[in-house]
Amino acid sequence: MTIQKIDTLYTAVATAENGRDGRVSSDDGQLDVTVNPPKSMGGSGAGTNPEQLFAAGYSACFQGALGVVARREKADISGSTVTARVSIGKTEAGGFGLEVELEASIPNVDAATAKDLLEKAHQVCPYSNATRGNIKVELSVV
Structure with missing residues (x-):
C-alpha cells in the first residue's frame, strides 16, 4: 500500500490530558470537552x-x-x-x-x-x- 502525500489545506491541533478520563482541547479554543469512558466500559459517562x-x-x-x-x-x-x-x-x-x-x-x-x-x-x-x-x-x- 502506498501512502499518498497531500497538499495540506488545514491542520487541526488537539491535546488530551489524562487519556480517556480527562479533557481534550483544541489549540484555538473552539473545542474543550471532558472525556470519560461510557458506563458500558466502566466509566461514569459524564463526558463525551x-x-x-x-x-x-x-x-x-x-x-x-x-x-x-x-x-x-x-x-x-x-x-x-x-x-x-x-x-x-x-x-x-x-x-x-x-x-x-x-x-x-x-x-x-x-x-x-x-x-x-x-x-x-x-x-x-x-x-x-x-x-x-x-x-x-x-x-x-x-
Whole structure:
C-alpha cells in the first residue's frame, strides 16, 4: 500500500490530558470537552468519549463529501443526513479496534441513486480514505 502525500489545506491541533478520563482541547479554543469512558466500559459517562468524537467528525466529513459528489452529479441532497455509529471492541490480537456504520438519508433521490452517491462519497471522504483497509466500514441508505 502506498501512502499518498497531500497538499495540506488545514491542520487541526488537539491535546488530551489524562487519556480517556480527562479533557481534550483544541489549540484555538473552539473545542474543550471532558472525556470519560461510557458506563458500558466502566466509566461514569459524564463526558463525551473518543468514539463519539470520531463519529461526529466522520459523519460531518462524509456529509461534506456527499455534497461534493452531489454537485458533480447534479443530484439534490437537500435535507439529507449522515449518521455514523462507531463501535469499539477487543480484537483477536488482544488490542482494541473500531468498526463504523454510516447511514445516510437522502430524501430527494431514489434508492439506487442514493446508494451510488454514497459509494462515490466513500471514495472522496478523507475519513473513508484514512480508514480504508484498516477498519470495517459499512454503508447503508435509509
